[in-house]
Amino acid sequence: MPERDAILAGLRAVLPGGRPPVPDFAVVEEKRWDPGERAARLRRGMAAVKAEFIEAGPEDWPRAVAAFVLGEGLPSLLYGPDTTEGRALAAAWPALGPRLVPYDRPVETFKQELFEGIAAGFTTTLGGIAETGGLLLAPGPFEPRLLSLVPPVHIALLRADRIFDTLLQAFRELGWNKVLPANALVISGPSKTADIEQTLAYGVHGPRRLIVVLVS
Amino acid sequence: MAAEPAAPNGLEVDFLASSARALADPQLRRNFRRAMDGLMAKRAAVFPDPSEWTRLRALGGAIRAKNLLKLPDLLERLEKNLTKNGITVHWASTTAQANQVVLELLEARGVKALVKGKSMVSEEMGLNHFLGAHGVESLESDLGEYIIQLDGEMPSHIIMPAIHKNKDQIARTFSEKIRNAKYTEEVDELTAMARAVLRQKFFEAGAGLSGVNFAVADTGTLCLVENEGNGRMSTHVPPLHIALMGLEKVVERLDEVAPLYSLLTRSATGQAISTYLNLISGPRSGGERDGPREVHLVILDNGRSRIFQDPELRATLACIRCGACMNHCPVYTRIGGHAYEAVYPGPIGSILTPQQEGAGLWHELPHASSLCGACAEVCPVGIPIPHLLIRLRREAGHRVPGSTVLGAGSARSRLEDLAWSVWGWVLGHPAAYRLASWCATRCWRLLPSRAPVLEAWTRSRHKPRMAGASLQERLRRSGVPDA
Numbered sequence: 001m002p003e004r005d006a007i008l009a010g011l012r013a014v015l016p017g018g019r020p021p022v023p024d025f026a027v028v029e030e031k032r033w034d035p036g037e038r039a040a041r042l043r044r045g046m047a048a049v050k051a052e053f054i055e056a057g058p059e060d061w062p063r064a065v066a067a068f069v070l071g072e073g074l075p076s077l078l079y080g081p082d083t084t085e086g087r088a089l090a091a092a093w094p095a096l097g098p099r100l101v102p103y104d105r106p107v108e109t110f111k112q113e114l115f116e117g118i119a120a121g122f123t124t125t126l127g128g129i130a131e132t133g134g135l136l137l138a139p140g141p142f143e144p145r146l147l148s149l150v151p152p153v154h155i156a157l158l159r160a161d162r163i164f165d166t167l168l169q170a171f172r173e174l175g176w177n178k179v180l181p182a183n184a185l186v187i188s189g190p191s192k193t194a195d196i197e198q199t200l201a202y203g204v205h206g207p208r209r210l211i212v213v214l215v216s
Numbered sequence: 217m218a219a220e221p222a223a224p225n226g227l228e229v230d231f232l233a234s235s236a237r238a239l240a241d242p243q244l245r246r247n248f249r250r251a252m253d254g255l256m257a258k259r260a261a262v263f264p265d266p267s268e269w270t271r272l273r274a275l276g277g278a279i280r281a282k283n284l285l286k287l288p289d290l291l292e293r294l295e296k297n298l299t300k301n302g303i304t305v306h307w308a309s310t311t312a313q314a315n316q317v318v319l320e321l322l323e324a325r326g327v328k329a330l331v332k333g334k335s336m337v338s339e340e341m342g343l344n345h346f347l348g349a350h351g352v353e354s355l356e357s358d359l360g361e362y363i364i365q366l367d368g369e370m371p372s373h374i375i376m377p378a379i380h381k382n383k384d385q386i387a388r389t390f391s392e393k394i395r396n397a398k399y400t401e402e403v404d405e406l407t408a409m410a411r412a413v414l415r416q417k418f419f420e421a422g423a424g425l426s427g428v429n430f431a432v433a434d435t436g437t438l439c440l441v442e443n444e445g446n447g448r449m450s451t452h453v454p455p456l457h458i459a460l461m462g463l464e465k466v467v468e469r470l471d472e473v474a475p476l477y478s479l480l481t482r483s484a485t486g487q488a489i490s491t492y493l494n495l496i497s498g499p500r501s502g503g504e505r506d507g508p509r510e511v512h513l514v515i516l517d518n519g520r521s522r523i524f525q526d527p528e529l530r531a532t533l534a535c536i537r538c539g540a541c542m543n544h545c546p547v548y549t550r551i552g553g554h555a556y557e558a559v560y561p562g563p564i565g566s567i568l569t570p571q572q573e574g575a576g577l578w579h580e581l582p583h584a585s586s587l588c589g590a591c592a593e594v595c596p597v598g599i600p601i602p603h604l605l606i607r608l609r610r611e612a613g614h615r616v617p618g619s620t621v622l623g624a625g626s627a628r629s630r631l632e633d634l635a636w637s638v639w640g641w642v643l644g645h646p647a648a649y650r651l652a653s654w655c656a657t658r659c660w661r662l663l664p665s666r667a668p669v670l671e672a673w674t675r676s677r678h679k680p681r682m683a684g685a686s687l688q689e690r691l692r693r694s695g696v697p698d699a
Contacts, residue, residue: 201406
């Protein structure tokens with residue numbers, strides 16, 4: 001790798017002495033809110049960018065999801081069948097309700113249907129961010145990456161007791177300074193753009209709607 | 217001092233002419249004025265607390281400075297951890313090498329169509345043009361980039377590439393360039409049109425390409441910031457993902473990304489947070505059902521390690537590409553991005569381009585500033601842009617011993633050099649000085665205001681008026697001792 005070695009040698013040749021500055025994170029670390037206020041802040045932040053909220057209890061949220069999908073006339077919901085929440089959703093799903101589709105195949109055998117035949121996707125989250133709004137997701141074998149991206153509606157389950165104060169706190173408490181999943185995401189609302197005359201338009205490439213099912 | 221390359225693609229760079237053309241275009245000026253006013257107001261609204269802004273900016277500046285001081289070590293650590301995560305790392309000293317790496321990756325896999333998330337490094341490389349010449353379709357998927365690609369233009373802003381156009385112009389472009397498109401000025405309908413075209417492209421593409429906002433050394437993670445979802449589509453749908461980054465984008469730890477990300481989205485578009493922050497630490501792993509089979513990262517130098525050599529100019533590399541300096545620049549706001557004729561316009565472009573591409577060819581850019589300081593005031597990592605502009609003005613036009621700037625001194629003017637040596641000689645010889653000041657005060661008004669050399673000043677200003685006698689003469693006349 002001659003380029004690699006030449007570049008690194010070039011940088012090392014002029015490497016200055018002196019001690020690097022020590023970043024002081026206090027301005028972020030001191031941002032703290034009470035648990036109740038965390039949920040309220042998150043809602044305010046996300047509602048401002050057009051995320052929608054459904055409140056539900058720890059037992060009845062699967063029925064709340066089903067009722068929403070039914071009420072909106074969405075013909076299908078894609079989900080990860082191998083999580084605790086996925087199993088709870090399937091167990092509570094109405095027999096004659098919209099199609100509940102498990103994402104249990106490699107995308108290569110499922111791409112056409114994923115892009116053209118799925119109305120909504122359901123995912124869990126690892127938590128939320130109070131300061132700015134935002135959901136933390138770690139897609140993986142149980143909840144594939146495209147589940148929260150390709151279907152036009154994304155329904156995400158958030159437990160109110162998993163709302164962190166800041167993104168900084170979330171990164172640290174999730175242990176992500178050491179190891180990260182192959183993909184991790186922060187999502188704060190439906191896909192949007194302001195590339196035409198600074199005018200906001202939603203649903204440009206990703207989901208047009210983001211529904212947060214807030215469980216408390 | 218190094219020899220300076222010729223103008224890219226044989227282009228003539230003439231900032232004075234292009235800025236004059238931009239100033240004479242009222243539509244362009246309205247489009248920019250409106251957009252920049254909006255962006256400035258939005259930014260101000262998300263930094264309501266001056267003390268939080270000051271402290272957060274100090275944190276951002278410290279993180280970037282620290283990471284630059286450790287740059288070679290962090291790049292090596294990044295490479296090691298990315299490799300461990302299954303991401304292949306490539307290095308390129310020049311844009312030609314980087315283009316070649318991308319082309320070989322695509323050709324080896326028989327890929328004929330590439331979808332792109334936004335990447336300014338790919339603009340540096342002229343990647344779309346290069347791939348097109350080798351029979352690979354390279355399609356921009358960021359809405360703004362898509363619009364200007366349809367029109368065969370360059371971005372006029374690093375964050376909002378199509379900001380120079382209004383919706384009527386975009387409506388016309390879409391109705392002419394997209395098959396079966398009807399003419400509409402409704403932004404939602406225009407967006408939906410682009411969505412329909414690009415969804416199909418994401419579905420079909422054999423590869424996706426993206427930039428990188430931050431690369432985390434400790435965990436081997438590529439961080440992508442976006443609102444549209446096209447970055448996620450480009451990096452997660454096709455079987456091959458190629459990421460491009462300038463070598464300065466590395467940070468040591470993930471938690472350092474949190475404040476930088478907050479500074480970036482707030483400074484760029486006045487958003488507390490973007491719609492997506494996409495953290496990529498590997499290709500599809502065992503058991504995963506989607507995601508790319510392969511992820512490659514190309515680390516590009518293209519002049520950055522030269523910039524790194526000077527301890528002051530190194531601050532140029534702290535930039536996180538938010539574009540706030542453009543939005544707040546009275547020059548950029550009036551002439552727009554294209555007038556700079558460079559990949560990176562505005563204040564950051566005016567310090568970056570001469571250093572990357574040569575201070576001689578681009579010697580006008582450091583002068584494209586009133587030195588009002590607005591850029592430094594809003595810079596989220598505290599880059600002293602006006603100070604660096606002054607240094608580059610000096611080092612482009614004069615022999616400065618030890619200057620590491622590419623093409624330093626190559627914009628020297630014989631006439632200016634002569635004027636300074638005469639001036640220096642006169643100041644060193646009291647009799648000559650007295651004679652010169654006597655002549656200047658007596659003969660100045662005889663000089664026509666359109667005289668050569670003076671004309672450059674009087675083209676847009678009145679000819680300065682001089683006193684009838686020098687201060688020294690007047691003091692001496694009024695009996696001040698030692699005058």
